[in-house]
Amino acid sequence: MQNLNLTIAKRTKGFTLLELLIVIAILAILATVVVLVLNPAETLKKTRDSQRLSDMNTLRAAIALYVTQIGQPKLDGTAFSDTNCLDRFDGNTPDFGEPLNGAASNLRKIWVSLPDSSDITDTSISTNMANLASADFNQIVVADLYKTNGNGWIPVQFNAIQGGPPIANLPVDPTNAVTDLASVANEDLIYRYSCRSSRAASNSTTFEINARMESDDFKPGGASDKAAKDGGNNSNLYEVGTDLSILPGTDGF
Numbered sequence: 001m002q003n004l005n006l007t008i009a010k011r012t013k014g015f016t017l018l019e020l021l022i023v024i025a026i027l028a029i030l031a032t033v034v035v036l037v038l039n040p041a042e043t044l045k046k047t048r049d050s051q052r053l054s055d056m057n058t059l060r061a062a063i064a065l066y067v068t069q070i071g072q073p074k075l076d077g078t079a080f081s082d083t084n085c086l087d088r089f090d091g092n093t094p095d096f097g098e099p100l101n102g103a104a105s106n107l108r109k110i111w112v113s114l115p116d117s118s119d120i121t122d123t124s125i126s127t128n129m130a131n132l133a134s135a136d137f138n139q140i141v142v143a144d145l146y147k148t149n150g151n152g153w154i155p156v157q158f159n160a161i162q163g164g165p166p167i168a169n170l171p172v173d174p175t176n177a178v179t180d181l182a183s184v185a186n187e188d189l190i191y192r193y194s195c196r197s198s199r200a201a202s203n204s205t206t207f208e209i210n211a212r213m214e215s216d217d218f219k220p221g222g223a224s225d226k227a228a229k230d231g232g233n234n235s236n237l238y239e240v241g242t243d244l245s246i247l248p249g250t251d252g253f
Contacts, residue, residue: 045215048174052211052238053218053226055171055191059209060240062158062166067242069161073205075195076109077155085195085205109138110247113153113172113191115145122184137184146170154193154209173211186236187212196246206243213238 015023067073076085114120116139140153146169150157153172158165175189195207210232213219218226220236232239234247 042216046217049213049215049218049226051171051174052191052213055173056209056211056238056240058167058171059154059191059193063154063156063207063209064242065166066156066158066161067205067207074150075156075205075207077150077157109136109194111138111153111155111193113145113170113176114139114178115142115153116140117142118178118181120178120184121182145172153191175214186234189214192237192247194246196243206241206246208232208239208241208244208246210234210237210239210247212236 063075067075112120118139120137120139122137138155140151144151145153148156148158148165148167148170150159152170154170158167171191173189173191176191178184178188178190189212191209191211193207193209195205213222213226216222217224218238220227226238227235230239230244232244237247239247
């Protein structure tokens with residue numbers, strides 16, 4: 001009986017310290033391998049980039065539907081889009097900031113998804129445009145940011161579309177932040193929007209929206225670089241719309 005008790009005692013004995021250390025070391029190695037392979041931070045970036053690509057396509061389709069259905073589209077919230085959009089009245093394609101019909105007092109806007117609670121103070125949009133008296137980044141209060149009735153960050157009256165707006169809310173960048181409010185850059189993770197109009201033919205109103213990709217795969221120079229293949233004039237930003245030369249192709253926009 002004594003021998004039996006000794007045998008049971010030996011069998012119920014726990015792991016030795018050496019065995020535990022070996023198991024812990026193996027688990028640590030496996031955890032390191034998993035982190036290196038999966039790279040959760042990069043996975044999150046790629047997930048956000050996928051959302052950006054989806055948002056760009058959603059907005060492009062919604063605005064295109066609006067332009068198709070509305071006889072006098074108001075892509076900037078004003079009649080014929082001839083106040084805040086670029087003007088093509090002379091039949092030419094101007095650079096961003098070309099004043100309306102030669103006047104030097106017309107405002108041009110770049111609408112951004114960043115709410116005005118983070119006030120952009122960057123003035124380079126005006127100082128870099130010699131022919132333009134004033135221009136600015138247009139920001140909306142948080143309460144109206146997502147609205148589709150023309151009061152949201154994109155000033156298009158989607159509720160005027162027959163059957164109602166094709167989207168319930170305006171999407172914004174998943175990060176939606178500017179690193180330096182005094183100097184907006186291509187690297188900033190926000191959505192940007194602007195438009196170009198032709199008062200001579202209101203149905204030729206065009207638009208552009210862009211976004212910055214952040215994952216190693218999708219960002220500029222990555223294996224699946226989206227900005228380099230979109231046909232736009234800015235190799236740092238992914239651009240969609242009906243005229244990809246509206247928003248400037250320079251840093252800061």
